[in-house]
Amino acid sequence: MSTGISIKPIAGSCGAEIAGVDLSMPLDDATFQTVQQAFLDHLVIFFRDQTLSPDQLKTFGRRFGELRVSDQYQxxxxxxxxxEIxxxxxxxxxxxxxxxxxESFMExxxxxxILYLIDCPEYGGDTMFANQYAAFESLSPGMQEMLSSMRAIYSDGSLQQRNKGRSLKVHPNAASRPSYEAVHPVVRTHVQTGRKSLFVHRPYTIRFEGMTVEESQPLLRFLYAHAARPEFTCRFRWDKGSVALWDNRCAxxxxxxxxxxxxxxGHRVTIIGDKPK
Ligand SMILES: [Fe+2]
Incomplete structure (x- = not known):
């Protein structure tokens, strides 16, 4: 580990605060490796007291991959x-x-x-995270085996609907473009850790492949409730200058x-990932 960096878990199942890293500076390879390993180990990592220009936020994000240009929000x-969040x-x-x-509705x-908060309330507005490796691993062997052979349809149609008339900066083209739709495995294997995680999401998973919406809903409802069990979660309290980086592949x-x-x-960047397998 790079000297001067500390990594402190904030809960038993995911989340760690990292101190001793200034994200406004280019990270040397050793520091980046330490940060990346903490990200893989803890699924979501937090930094406090950062001051980041938009370019510095993008530079940090690009260490992990290409950044998405959204057509969802302005x-x-x-x-x-x-x-802008x-x-x-x-x-x-x-x-x-x-x-x-x-974005599980994307290919x-x-x-x-990565979210960097510039203004935030003194209290309230926390974000919770849930470990989806733990969600998968705690299912029975029979359920694990069944889900591992299933795929599902993911769409942002409900998000487009939900955003209509809201006080958000929705992209002007978001309502007129077709919904995104993708087919992904219900249990995906993380390309960097090799671990399996549950990959279904209430707003975006429409149905299982080969099944109707009605047939899919009972099992999906069980999985959504299971995925958010308190034991799998952590909760982060933000301050001005806090940064969170979360792994959407497994949390x-x-x-x-x-x-x-x-x-x-705050300002958020989204790092494009791989096609789930
Ligand atoms: Fe989100």
Missing amino acids: PLDGHPEIL VKEPDATDIVGNLWHCD KPALGS QHYALNDYAGVRRY
């Missing part, structure tokens, strides 16, 4: 790879206040997402909408 002016003081709704992983879903997250009257604002 990007930051001059930075098509950066999403915002809730204004008078807003009541937010994006992401349900368990999900980012190549997100490897990871789900949930943004809590338990605050009002305060602006919460």
Whole structure:
């Protein structure tokens, strides 16, 4: 491990805070290897007291892979790879206040997402994360075997519907373009760790391949509840300058909408991943 860096888990199943890394500076290879290993070990890593320009955030994100240019939400002016995650003081709704992983409706879903908060409430607005390796590994052998041979259909149709009329900066073309749709294995194997994780998400998984929506729903409902068991989760309390990097391949997250009257604002980049196998 690089000297001066500490990695402190925040819960038993996922999440670790990393201290001693300034993300505004180019990371040398040893530091990057330490950060990447912590990311793979803990699924979501957090940094505090960072000051990042949009370019510095993108530079950090690009260490992990190519960044997505979203056609879902309006990007930051001059930075098509950066999403503005915002809730204004008078807003009541937010994006992401349900368990999900980012972009599982894409052919190549997100490897990871990085959120850097610039303004946040003194309390409230935490984000929860859930370890989907643990979700898979805690199922019975019979259920594991059955799910391992199944695939499912993922679509962002419900997200497009949900975003209509909301106080969010939705991309002007988002409502008129066709929904994204993809077919992925229900249990995916992480390309870097070799571990299997459960990969179904309430807003995006429409049905199992070869089954109707009605046939799929009972099992999907069980899996959604199972995937978010408290034992699999951690909860991060943000401050101004906090950064979180989460692995969408093996974790789900949930943004809590338990605050009002305060602006919460941040910049997010999304790293493009591989086709799930
Ligand atoms: Fe999200």
